[in-house]
Amino acid sequence: MYRSFGQTPALQGASLSVASGEIVAIMGPSGSGKSTLLHCLAGIFEPDRGEVWFEGQRLDGLGETKRTQLRRTAFGFVFQFGQLVPELSAADNIALPLLLNRVSRKAAYKDAASWLQRLGLDELGARRTGELSGGQAQRVALARALVTEPRVLFADEPTGSLDSLTGEMVLDLLVGVAREEGTTVVLVTHDARVAAYAGRAVMVRDGRVTTPSDVVAR
Amino acid sequence: MFRLALRLSLHSGREALIRLIVTMTAVAVGVAILLAVLADFHAFQVTNNRPFWEGTGSTQNGQLNEPTSNVELWHYSNDIFKGQTIERLDLAALGPNAPVPPGIARLPGSGQYYASPALAALLRATPPDELGDRFPGSLVGTIGERALTGPDELVIFVGYLPAQLAALPGTIRVSTIATASGRQVWSPYFRDAFVVSALAFLLPILILIGTATRLAAARREERFAALRLVGATPRQISVIASVDAIVGALLGTVLGIGIFLLVRPALANTAITSARYFVNYVTPTASGYVGILITVPLASAIASLLSLRRVRISPLGVSRRTTPPAPKVWRLVPLLVGIALFIVGLAVTTPKSLGAPAFPGLILILIGLVVGGPWLTTQAARLLARSVKGAAALLAARRLADNPKAAFRTVRGLVLAVFLGTIVAGLLPAVNSTTATPSANALSNVLLEGFTPGPICGNSVNCTGSGPDGLENQPAKQAVALKGLPPRTGARLVSQLQAFRGATVFPIYSLPQSLNPNHPGANNGIISCDSLKQLVVLGGCAPGVKAIEANTFNLYGDNPTFTTQPIAGPGLGNSTVSDNFTGLYLQSVLIKVDNPTTLERVRTFLTTHTPLSASGAAPRTFGEAVQARVAVGTTVQRLVFIAVALTLLVAGCSLAVAVGGGLWSANDRSACCV
Numbered sequence: 001m002y003r004s005f006g007q008t009p010a011l012q013g014a015s016l017s018v019a020s021g022e023i024v025a026i027m028g029p030s031g032s033g034k035s036t037l038l039h040c041l042a043g044i045f046e047p048d049r050g051e052v053w054f055e056g057q058r059l060d061g062l063g064e065t066k067r068t069q070l071r072r073t074a075f076g077f078v079f080q081f082g083q084l085v086p087e088l089s090a091a092d093n094i095a096l097p098l099l100l101n102r103v104s105r106k107a108a109y110k111d112a113a114s115w116l117q118r119l120g121l122d123e124l125g126a127r128r129t130g131e132l133s134g135g136q137a138q139r140v141a142l143a144r145a146l147v148t149e150p151r152v153l154f155a156d157e158p159t160g161s162l163d164s165l166t167g168e169m170v171l172d173l174l175v176g177v178a179r180e181e182g183t184t185v186v187l188v189t190h191d192a193r194v195a196a197y198a199g200r201a202v203m204v205r206d207g208r209v210t211t212p213s214d215v216v217a218r
Numbered sequence: 219m220f221r222l223a224l225r226l227s228l229h230s231g232r233e234a235l236i237r238l239i240v241t242m243t244a245v246a247v248g249v250a251i252l253l254a255v256l257a258d259f260h261a262f263q264v265t266n267n268r269p270f271w272e273g274t275g276s277t278q279n280g281q282l283n284e285p286t287s288n289v290e291l292w293h294y295s296n297d298i299f300k301g302q303t304i305e306r307l308d309l310a311a312l313g314p315n316a317p318v319p320p321g322i323a324r325l326p327g328s329g330q331y332y333a334s335p336a337l338a339a340l341l342r343a344t345p346p347d348e349l350g351d352r353f354p355g356s357l358v359g360t361i362g363e364r365a366l367t368g369p370d371e372l373v374i375f376v377g378y379l380p381a382q383l384a385a386l387p388g389t390i391r392v393s394t395i396a397t398a399s400g401r402q403v404w405s406p407y408f409r410d411a412f413v414v415s416a417l418a419f420l421l422p423i424l425i426l427i428g429t430a431t432r433l434a435a436a437r438r439e440e441r442f443a444a445l446r447l448v449g450a451t452p453r454q455i456s457v458i459a460s461v462d463a464i465v466g467a468l469l470g471t472v473l474g475i476g477i478f479l480l481v482r483p484a485l486a487n488t489a490i491t492s493a494r495y496f497v498n499y500v501t502p503t504a505s506g507y508v509g510i511l512i513t514v515p516l517a518s519a520i521a522s523l524l525s526l527r528r529v530r531i532s533p534l535g536v537s538r539r540t541t542p543p544a545p546k547v548w549r550l551v552p553l554l555v556g557i558a559l560f561i562v563g564l565a566v567t568t569p570k571s572l573g574a575p576a577f578p579g580l581i582l583i584l585i586g587l588v589v590g591g592p593w594l595t596t597q598a599a600r601l602l603a604r605s606v607k608g609a610a611a612l613l614a615a616r617r618l619a620d621n622p623k624a625a626f627r628t629v630r631g632l633v634l635a636v637f638l639g640t641i642v643a644g645l646l647p648a649v650n651s652t653t654a655t656p657s658a659n660a661l662s663n664v665l666l667e668g669f670t671p672g673p674i675c676g677n678s679v680n681c682t683g684s685g686p687d688g689l690e691n692q693p694a695k696q697a698v699a700l701k702g703l704p705p706r707t708g709a710r711l712v713s714q715l716q717a718f719r720g721a722t723v724f725p726i727y728s729l730p731q732s733l734n735p736n737h738p739g740a741n742n743g744i745i746s747c748d749s750l751k752q753l754v755v756l757g758g759c760a761p762g763v764k765a766i767e768a769n770t771f772n773l774y775g776d777n778p779t780f781t782t783q784p785i786a787g788p789g790l791g792n793s794t795v796s797d798n799f800t801g802l803y804l805q806s807v808l809i810k811v812d813n814p815t816t817l818e819r820v821r822t823f824l825t826t827h828t829p830l831s832a833s834g835a836a837p838r839t840f841g842e843a844v845q846a847r848v849a850v851g852t853t854v855q856r857l858v859f860i861a862v863a864l865t866l867l868v869a870g871c872s873l874a875v876a877v878g879g880g881l882w883s884a885n886d887r888s889a890c891c892v
Contacts, residue, residue, distance in 0.1 A: 044533050065451055071533065072449020085444050087234050097448040099222050144448065
């Protein structure tokens with residue numbers, strides 16, 4: 001894949017394939033293109049050149065509506081910031097993708113409650129997410145990403161704004177649930193400790209994917 | 219989706235609630251003002267479209283008092299009391315099925331009259347020799363709303379015997395009373411001013427509603443990005459944004475209707491357009507309410523969607539589509555064309571009317587200010603950036619130059635209001651001063667009563683009908699119509715008027731046929747030089763001259779600028795004539811009075827003692843004529859000042875909402891999107 005922002009190249013022939021159920025960490029220094037790679041894989045960006053395939057379907061040729069539909073039904077996202085709606089409660093946020101997908105209100109909130117319980121947040125369902133701690137908010141984000149039972153979970157620096165203890169707790173949950181559900185995880189991080197949670201790690205440098213020898217799969 | 223959107227709008231915590239309240243309040247203010255304008259406009263329309271019974275013309279041929287079952291004698295005239303016009307209709311049924319004018323159940327009999335509620339009250343409160351004696355008979359009832367333009371209108375229907383009424387010049391036979399609308403309550407100038415004023419402040423209201431709708435837009439857009447991340451389509455985002463805008467606007471509209479209903483009694487009681495309307499007319503139509511309930515939320519939704527089009531909301535966040543290009547100089551074109559048209563309009567303005575190009579010029583200037591404002595803001599910002607030294611001022615100047623459209627948007631309502639206020643404050647006093655000339659002021663307590671035909675006029679700049687016609691077969695009346703009151707009648711009237719304390723009489727006689735064989739009528743007259751000495755603004759005589767010809771044509775008009783011009787004297791080429799007025803017809807009288815009571819007594823006397831007069835115009839002082847003209851200007855001025863005050867209120871709200879919204883967004887940005 002090739003992708004530039006104006007005159008600045010971000011991806012310059014990056015290539016990556018991820019097997020179903022695999023947990024892959026994308027590592028690299030700041031500005032190397034790892035987040036751009038994740039956004040292209042998730043259909044948020046279209047590559048300037050190259051192809052993105054998902055379950056036998058080419059993603060980069062799809063229209064905005066189809067890609068939005070995929071994001072709603074097949075993908076889940078956990079980012080460092082900017083993903084929860086602070087005016088809504090934790091339960092509302094988790095139920096949101098289901099409501100957007102026209103799932104009945106009752107069913108949506110039942111699923112949300114189940115995920116709250118699963119992630120140890122059952123006491124916080126009625127709290128607005130603006131009132132939660134960083135770790136609690138990331139767990140809500142994780143629940144919201146997983147409530148639609150996505151085939152792929154895209155996580156971009158999911159613990160970047162958390163202290164190490166909280167970060168580990170969130171990663172344990174993320175990886176644990178993904179393994180239980182058989183969800184594929186694409187995890188972007190610059191932190192080797194985070195990458196260590198993945199089954200495989202790749203390195204992005206100057207817009208190209210390489211396989212590092214110093215990352216040991218757990 | 220609608221439920222989700224409603225939930226986001228209504229149950230999203232304190233911040234969303236405050237935003238909703240601010241939006242609602244802003245919309246409510248705009249809607250209440252809009253409804254007030256619509257209500258007054260509706261009252262104006264209903265009043266203007268009421269049956270124009272005054273315009274009834276002769277609908278039956280035949281001898282005046284020839285009995286016919288469905289015919290009546292009809293004599294419409296105007297009178298004046300303390301500057302107010304009284305509409306007077308004298309009636310005499312010629313048969314049992316004679317038509318009944320609107321507002322009463324049956325025709326008044328001889329010696330009876332119906333009066334409008336305001337006139338009935340005035341009759342009770344005023345000594346009869348000042349008013350009541352003008353109307354023979356007694357009050358038998360009041361006239362209903364159908365015949366009136368408002369609760370303050372003075373109207374009277376007086377009953378007569380057919381023989382009595384047939385003797386009055388101008389009496390006609392009527393079998394059908396006019397029902398079509400068409401009364402000119404206001405002059406077209408007045409109506410245009412109303413429409414321009416209303417339009418002028420509609421723009422700031424729309425700006426306010428738009429600003430309120432976009433309140434904290436940046437934060438909302440970031441929320442939308444979060445929704446896009448979890449799979450909301452652009453269409454779903456549009457629905458959520460529209461519902462959000464519609465909820466606030468709809469609640470604000472309902473609140474605005476409530477506010478309007480609360481202030482409606484006070485509004486109805488205020489004579490915004492110089493005369494009060496009936497309370498039940500001061501309301502928007504049902505379609506007006508429905509229209510407001512639909513269009514305001516719709517306009518808000520459109521404003522919200524338009525604001526979304528300016529940004530790209532992706533799952534990763536919000537980005538402006540492009541840096542807005544700097545405003546181009548073409549934006550000044552409407553403003554410059556408007557100024558040019560306005561100047562041309564002023565150049566061709568006469569004391570009688572404002573030049574036609576001035577109105578479109580004014581509207582173009584208003585539009586031009588809105589269009590050209592961003593360019594002017596850019597230039598001002600660049601100038602500021604070059605001249606300031608402090609970092610804060612430099613930053614402010616750069617930010618202004620970066621997005622001058624947004625910067626100007628917050629103040630454009632104020633700019634328009636200040637512009638309109640300045641124009642009105644500058645123009646109208648000047649217009650009024652052209653009417654209230656020194657000569658008009660010098661004659662302010664001089665009453666003029668002509669006896670030759672003139673239009674039916676009260677104390678208004680608009681006359682409501684023509685004078686008596688159809689006098690061809692009535693030689694005595696025809697002579698009055700041509701020359702005035704017969705010599706003996708005229709002499710008696712002059713001596714009776716001279717008997718009034720506090721009144722000085724100046725008769726004007728018609729030229730005898732020997733001096734004016736080809737042009738009989740009211741264009742020329744004779745006045746004594748003693749009279750002219752006391753009415754110096756109307757001219758003067760050479761020493762030793764006792765009487766002089768006078769050019770009286772202008773004297774009987776309705777514009778004080780012309781009626782108070784000299785009628786005789788040096789340079790006018792008037793011939794001297796004999797001061798023996800015996801045998802001359804009395805064309806008119808000028809009567810100087812020393813106080814308002816004398817004025818009304820003299821007027822009452824003239825009304826009851828000049829039955830032969832062929833003039834439809836009521837006796838009026840030059841001061842009253844000036845006042846009638848000034849009142850039009852004053853009313854227009856009041857209308858525009860109200861519009862400007864409301865515009866300032868709305869624009870102030872708009873600015874407060876914009877600035878408050880900006881500060882709020884800046885303070886809360888850190889809290890956005892966990």
